Amino acid sequence: xxxxxxxxxxxxxxxxxxxxxxxxxxxxxxxxxxxxxxxxxxxxxxxxxxxxxxxxxxxxxxxxxxxxxxxxxxxxxxxxxxxxxxxxxxxxxxxxxxxxxxxxxxxxxxxxxxxxxxxxxxxxxxxxxxxxxxxxxxxxxxxxxxxxxxxxxxxxxxxxxxxxxxxxxxxxxxxxxxxxxxxxxxxxxxxxxxxxxxxxxxxxxxxxxxxxxxxxxxxxxxxxxxxxxxxxxxxxxxxxxxxxxxxxxxxxxxxxxxxxxxxxxxxxxxxxx
Amino acid sequence: xxxxxxxxxxxxxxxxxxxxxxxxxxxxxxxxxxxxxxxxxxxxxxxxxxxxxxxxxxxxxxxxxxxxxxxxxxxxxxxxxxxxxxxxxxxxxxxxxxxxxxxxxxxxxxxxxxxxxxxxxxxxxxxxxxxxxxxxxxxxxxxxxxxxxxxxxxxxxxxxxxxxxxxxxxxxxxxxxxxxxxxxxxxxxxxxxxxxxxxxxxxxxxxxxxxxxxxxxxxxxxxxxxxxxxxxxxxxxxxxxxxxxxxxxxxxxxxxxxxxxxxxxxxxxxxxx
Numbered sequence: 257x258x259x260x261x262x263x264x265x266x267x268x269x270x271x272x273x274x275x276x277x278x279x280x281x282x283x284x285x286x287x288x289x290x291x292x293x294x295x296x297x298x299x300x301x302x303x304x305x306x307x308x309x310x311x312x313x314x315x316x317x318x319x320x321x322x323x324x325x326x327x328x329x330x331x332x333x334x335x336x337x338x339x340x341x342x343x344x345x346x347x348x349x350x351x352x353x354x355x356x357x358x359x360x361x362x363x364x365x366x367x368x369x370x371x372x373x374x375x376x377x378x379x380x381x382x383x384x385x386x387x388x389x390x391x392x393x394x395x396x397x398x399x400x401x402x403x404x405x406x407x408x409x410x411x412x413x414x415x416x417x418x419x420x421x422x423x424x425x426x427x428x429x430x431x432x433x434x435x436x437x438x439x440x441x442x443x444x445x446x447x448x449x450x451x452x453x454x455x456x457x458x459x460x461x462x463x464x465x466x467x468x469x470x471x472x473x474x475x476x477x478x479x480x481x482x483x484x485x486x487x488x489x490x491x492x493x494x495x496x497x498x499x500x501x502x503x504x505x506x507x508x509x510x511x512x513x514x515x516x517x518x519x520x521x522x523x524x525x526x527x528x529x
Numbered sequence: 530x531x532x533x534x535x536x537x538x539x540x541x542x543x544x545x546x547x548x549x550x551x552x553x554x555x556x557x558x559x560x561x562x563x564x565x566x567x568x569x570x571x572x573x574x575x576x577x578x579x580x581x582x583x584x585x586x587x588x589x590x591x592x593x594x595x596x597x598x599x600x601x602x603x604x605x606x607x608x609x610x611x612x613x614x615x616x617x618x619x620x621x622x623x624x625x626x627x628x629x630x631x632x633x634x635x636x637x638x639x640x641x642x643x644x645x646x647x648x649x650x651x652x653x654x655x656x657x658x659x660x661x662x663x664x665x666x667x668x669x670x671x672x673x674x675x676x677x678x679x680x681x682x683x684x685x686x687x688x689x690x691x692x693x694x695x696x697x698x699x700x701x702x703x704x705x706x707x708x709x710x711x712x713x714x715x716x717x718x719x720x721x722x723x724x725x726x727x728x729x730x731x732x733x734x735x736x737x738x739x740x741x742x743x744x745x746x747x748x749x750x751x752x753x754x755x756x757x758x759x760x761x762x763x764x765x766x767x768x769x770x771x772x773x774x775x776x777x778x779x780x781x782x783x784x785x786x787x788x789x790x791x792x793x794x795x796x797x798x799x800x801x802x
Contacts, residue, residue, distance in 0.1 A: 260549060273546015274554060276533060276638055281547060281620060284557040284674040316680065345629075347554060350679065355645060356618075357706075359679060365549055372628060393666070394676070401557040401674060403667070406623065406632060407589065433630075 259336045261329050261366040263320075269367055278363055279350030285359070286349040286400040287311040291455065292371060292491050294529035296340040298330060299491070303455045307398065308346055314397035317348060317362045326366070333368045343369040343492070347400070374493055378418070379519065382499030382511045385488075386412060387477075388420040391429055391450045398452055405432035419488070421501060424450070428475050434490035436498075438475065438483035439514045444468040447475045456489040456522075463521045468514075480504060485512030495519035532609045534602050534639040536593075542640055551636055552623030558632070559622040559673040560584040564728065565644060565764050567802040569613040571603060572764070576728045580671065581619055587670035590621060590635045599639070606641045616642040616765070620673070647766055651691070652792065655772030655784045658761075659685060660750075661693040664702060664723045671725055678705035692761070694774060697723070701748050707763035709771075711748065711756035712787045717741040720748045729762040729795075736794045741787075753777060758785030768792035 260269040280286030289308045292299050305323050312319050321329075330344055345367045351360030390404055405412075408420055419431045429450040430436050435457040437446045444464050446457065464470050480486070484507045486498040495518045497511040533542040553559030562581045565572050578596050585592050594602075603617055618640045624633030663677055678685075681693055694709060695702045702723040703709055708730040710719045717737050719730065737743050753759070757780045759771040768791045770784040 262549075269549060272549050274549065274551075276535075276542060276545050276547065276620070276640060278547075278554075279679070280557070281551075281553055281559065281622070282561070282618075282673060283676070283679060284553070284559065284672065285676055285679050286554065286557065288555070315676070316683075345555075347549070349554070356642070357675070357679065358682070367549060369629070399557065399676065400555060401676070402630070403556070403558055403588070403672065403674070406552070406556060406558050406630065409631070410589075 257337075258368045258370075259333050260368070261333060261364075263363060266329075266332065272365065274349075274363065274365075275352055277352045277356065279353045279359060280347075280363075280400060282353060282356050283350065284401060285315065286347060287315050287317070287398050288348070288400055289346045289398055290343065290491060292343055293334050293341055294526045296334060297529055298327075298344065299526060299529055300455050300459060301327065303458060307453065307455065311398045312348060312362075314394065315350070315399065317350065317359070320362060320364050329366055333366060337368050341371060343371045345369055372492060374496060378496060380511065382497035382506075383419070384415070384417040384500035385419045385421045385431060385498055386415045386417045387502050388422055389424060390422045391424040392422065392452075395429065395450050395452055402432065408432075417500075422450075423477050426477050428477055428480070431488050434488040434493050434496075436475075437487050437489065438479065439485035439487075439512060440479075440483055442467070442469055443471055444514070445471045445473070445475055445479070448472040449474060454489055456491055456494065459525070460489050460495060460518055460522065463525065464518060467517070480506070483507060485515050487515045487518070494522050530610075531641045531643075532606050533641070534606060534637075536636060539602075539605065545638065547636065547638075548625055550625045550629065552626045552632060553620075553636075553673060555626060555629050556623065557674060558588065559620060560588050560590070560671050561621070561673055562619045562671055563616065563764060565616055566607055566614055567799045569607060570802055571600075571617065572799060572802055573728050573732060574600065576731060580726065580728065584671045585621060585635075587667065588623070588672065590623065590632070593635060593637050602639055606639060610641050614644060616644045618642055645765060647769055651769060653784065655770035655779075656692070657688070657690040657773035658692045658694045658704060658771055658775075659688045659690045660775045661695055662697060663695045664697040665695065665725075668702065668723050668725055675705065681705075690773075695723075696750050699750050701750055701753070704761050707761040707766050707769075709748075710760050710762065711752065712758035712760075712785060713752075713756055715740070715742055716744055717787070718744045718746070718748055718752070721745040722747060727762055729764055729767065732798070733762050733768060733791055733795065736798065737791060740790070753779070756780060758788050760788045760791070767795050
């Protein structure tokens with residue numbers, strides 16, 4: 257059973273009700289963040305908090321609480337689950353609007369959720385994604401706007417794929433909810449614009465420093481053709497190999513040694529978190 | 530006091546609570562519509578219903594009720610207000626999501642609200658808008674995504690303006706929540722792409738047929754410079770003159786006779802609705 261915090265109150269999650277004048281319901285004005293706990297501790301908490309604060313600033317919403325106050329609530333909610341490893345979601349909205357368009361006092365929800373782990377077979381075989389010509393508005397702010405991928409769900413399923421890779425003007429950016437990397441020899445290359453700056457992305461870049469030349473820069477669609485490996489990173493996906501992009505087979509079509517290496521480094525890090 | 534319908538139940542609006550797994554809260558996946566009643570009857574009901582149905586199809590959400598069932602609920606809610614002239618808002622979302630990303634059974638809210646009429650001085654003097662280089666994603670679907678104008682609120686206020694006029698690649702499209710027209714001699718010209726197809730826009734185009742040459746076509750930014758008049762249309766703004774666009778004074782800077790004429794025709798229509 258999960259509990260959630262909503263504007264000063266903690267309740268079972270299914271008893272929380274948001275009023276209909278909330279600006280995210282009426283006007284899509286909301287942001288969120290999402291992270292996991294390992295061994296009962298929020299992973300990369302300082303980095304997630306920094307990003308949440310940046311997203312709030314991007315939507316010009318004041319934070320209702322300090323980092324420490326928020327941490328205490330997170331730990332309370334995690335303790336109530338009885339599990340050391342859970343997911344935590346922050347949702348913050350423009351608040352109850354007096355006229356359906358002006359910002360009010362932000363509504364903040366903090367929720368624990370079950371983790372939906374990636375099936376092991378996907379790590380063994382890699383996944384397929386399809387290309388989508390699109391770039392997210394305000395990609396650097398973690399807004400709640402995911403209409404695009406939800407509208408594409410049927411197309412993704414029909415292609416036997418699991419996600420989409422956004423590209424525009426010949427440049428790739430990110431998957432719908434995770435970052436994108438390619439490996440060429442000892443070079444680890446990842447887009448640096450039109451993306452949400454993922455915390456797992458940042459962690460992998462850190463972990464890769466001793467064994468790779470890391471390049472954060474615009475990545476061309478054409479570079480996918482001679483990549484040895486590709487993978488995506490997110491809090492739940494960790495380091496998930498991509499072996500097919502549309503009709504393109506990446507490298508030899510099998511999960512590569514560098515992707516495995518980085519996933520192992522990541523797993524070591526979280527095991528001791 | 531206002532009541533609202535939510536998934537089969539009618540409650541005072543401030544007692545309606547939407548659960549936190551709703552896909553519009555978590556993922557911005559929602560649409561709406563908004564219309565007024567005159568003399569207790571929904572204005573252009575068939576047209577609004579058609580648009581609502583189209584928006585739902587655009588987000589691939591099934592309608593939970595028929596037009597007649599919905600009409601009965603609207604009339605019930607309007608009767609409860611005790612006023613013949615109120616606003617009615619539909620909000621429909623992707624429903625409660627089992628995994629925070631897949632569509633569930635849509636949540637439908639139908640709400641009555643007070644009308645916020647435009648102050649008379651704005652009809653007498655016209656309003657100022659500022660330009661914004663932007664085009665709405667899926668402009669033709671009435672999604673709930675209005676982040677752009679909410680983020681621009683401070684800039685609009687600082688310019689002593691009341692709204693923004695979107696333009697991109699040299700073409701103007703619409704205001705943040707209303708359509709855009711210019712008048713040149715006897716020509717009434719309005720953009721026909723990258724816009725929400727407003728019901729008031731459609732009504733004005735109908736009313737203008739006998740006295741104007743109506744042109745629905747792409748409109749260039751450069752055409753604003755020699756327009757005689759400009760105005761915006763929406764359910765609450767009706768026909769609201771625009772006398773300044775950024776630093777550009779439209780025509781002679783005063784409300785023009787053609788805008789007044791169309792506002793009068795519109796007022797006659799709704800008086801007898």
